[in-house]
Amino acid sequence: MGVELKKPWLKHYPEEVPTTIDYDKRTLQSFLVENAENFPDKVAIHFMGKDITFSEVADSAKRFASYLQELGIEKDDRVGIMLPNTPQSVIAYYGTLLAGGIVVQTNPLYTERELSYQMKDSGAKVLVCLDILLPRVNAIKEETNLNHVVTTRIKDYLPFPKNMIQPMLQKREYGMVVKPEHGGDTHVWTTMLEEASDEYVEHNIDPEEDLALLQYTGGTTGYPKGVMLTHFNLVSNTQMSEKWLYKTEFGKETILGILPFFHVYGMTTVMNMSIMMAQKMILIPKFDVDNVLKAIDSQRPTLFPGAPTIYIGLLNHPKLNKYDLSSIEACISGSAPLPVEVQEQFESVTGGRLVEGYGLTETSPVTHSNFVWQNRRSGTIGVPWPDTDASVFDPNTHDELEIGEVGEIGVKGPQVMKGYWKRPEETDQVLQDGWFFTGDMGYMDEEGFFYIVDRKKDMIIAGGFNIYPREVEEILYEHESIQEAVVAGIPDPYRGETVKAYIVLKDGAELTEDDLDQFCRKNLAAFKVPKLYEFRDELPKTAVGKILRRKLVDEEKEKMQAEHAE
Structure with a gap:
């Protein structure tokens, strides 16, 4: 009874979901090697019309590992991967781990400045990137520890005739064609794999202590920090995911890979899940609604991890009803709050289940989720x-709060990071007695269900009132004309901050500020009603579709500074 009182959520667990799991204390790469031996001809990756088997992925990963070791990569050396969701991103990831290295995932959209910072901070010696990114990489190479760059092309894994057409499309989109030559410190992917042996030196790796990954946080508060995740952190979170989705069967699922693998959410719930559970993953390098709908219709994925903006984009497609989405059985939505209307509409269209989950880079990433079935x-x-504890704490004293009280959510479990790379003081601020303090404000109800009210740093204080943007956004999403909405606190000389809403309307919809004001006043206390509205064609987002509230706030501050300067 004591455990149930302390963890009231356990009484709601379906009997199929274990409260504790006997985790595999193994390396991530061992699952690829094992499944390639057991199911050599099973399709591991479907990429834009091409199927690649587990044995082919494993063979290429071994060759990549061997080549890295020839370049001088030793145990714990860092290797950067700057790729969209392509077969190369999977092969480079597991190949780096086979070589004993630590993966540093890097966003292909990074500017020179962002890339330089991350490479310098991580100390990466090798970077894998697309050919069109090579000029950007070369521009910053000398100021980093990078000794070698491996370049690859989207077309390298495309079937005929797509492999002939793709370079023309690339030239049209980017206005350039880059043709790297293999030699010196530049290595061409296809030549590299042809030249490499599949013999590599296996290092002795402790899954609970040795790092698999340096995953950089988004950097919404100061410089991005490298989150140190061990093999065990990532294996345990993937195995939790498998137990939570208890209706899934080993080797029989197809997972839709829209979420980028350079984000830990896509990496765990699509890539690592697929490799560990011998599932097929459908890789989509760029979110395009038409391509995603066609992929669902033709490839029949059963699992579809995503973010609210992805589901909203699909639901608002004018030809949605022309595609069969009925294969989808389960989706866990993360990265941002999931509006109830989106959940209900998506479930009615697919017949599957869509539930909201929660996690952070520092927790590999998932800590919470709704039950799927x-x-x-x-x-x-x-x-x-399973095996994850959570509670709500006073953000200043870290004293545990009562049920229903709003405070900072803390979590504890095998998926919690080892710490921040080369930042012991910042690690000590967030990791205390095994608890990781998330920076998210929320509360737990009597039944053990958790609610996020907002990021600690996103809370708006206007005229002495605490206003949580998420609450206002939930109301805005209820309006039938609104496709996307985000609320932010912007500087106000009188109230300290004032509430501003940024709105994207559905195609063909018309709405005025007065209409919205009246709608909000019916549903919100007066002090929470936005004082300003701005209609936009689109909102700034991260690669996983998370709306960048801080970017909007920064834009407002710059605008005010410019006006003041005049």
Whole structure:
């Protein structure tokens, strides 16, 4: 009874979901090697019309590992991967781990400045990138530890005739063609794999202590920090995911890979899940609604991890009803709050289940989720996953708060990071007695379900009132004309901050500020109603579709500074 009182959520667990798991204390790469031996001809990757088997992925990963070791990569050396979702991104990831290296995932959209910072901070010696990114990489190479750059092309894994057409499309989109030559410190992917042996030196790796990954946080507060994730952190979170989705069967699922693998959410729930569970993953390098709908219609994925903006984009496609989405059985939405209307509409269209989850880079990433098939609730991030403890703390004193009180959410479990790379003081601020303090404000109800009210740093204080943007956004999403909305606190000389809403309307919809003001006043206390509205064609987002609230706030500050200067 004591455990149930302390963890009231456990009584809601379906009998199929274990409260504790006997995790494999193995390296991530061992799953690829094992499944390639057991299921050599099973399709591991479907990429734009081409199928690649587990044995082919494993063979290429071994060759990549061998080549890295020839270049001088030793145990714990860092290797950067700057790729969209392509076969190369999977092969380079597991090849780096086979070589004993630590993966540093890098966003292909990074500017020279962002890339330089990350390469310098991580100390990466090798970087894998697309050919069109080579000029950007070469521009910063000398100021980093990078000794070698491996370049690859989207077309390298495309079937005929797509492999002939793609370079023309690339030239049209980017206005350039880059043709790297293999030699010196530049290595061409296809030549490299042809030249490499599949013999590599296996290092002795402790899954619980040795790092698999340096995953940089988004950097919404100061410089991005490298999150140190061990093999065990990532294996345990993937195995939690498998147990949570208890209706899934080993080797029989197809997972849609829209979420980028350079983000830990896509890496765990698509790539690592597929490799560990011998599933097929459908790789989509760039979110394009038409291509995603066609892929679902033709490839029949059963699992579809995503973010609210992805589901919203699909639901608002004018020809949605021409595609068969009925293969989808389960989706866990993360990265941002999931509006109830989106959940209900998506479930009615697919016949599958879409639930909200929660996690952070520092937790590999998932800590909470709603139950997929039973005991479901809307408007909550759900309950902690197996072996995961969570509580709510006073953000200043870290004293545990009572049920229903709003405070900072803390989590504890095998998926919690080892710490921040080369930042012991910042690690000590967020990791205390095994608890990781998330920076997210929320509360737990009597049944053990958790609710996020907002980021600690996103809370708006206007005229002495605490206003949580998420609450206002939930109301805005209820309006039938609104496709996307985000609320931010912008500087106000009188109230300290004032509430501003940024709105993207559905195609063909018309809405005025007065209409919105009246709508909000019916549903919100007066002090929470936005004082300003701005209609936009689109909102700034991260690669996983998370709306960048801080970017909008920074834009407002710059605008005010410019006006003041005049």
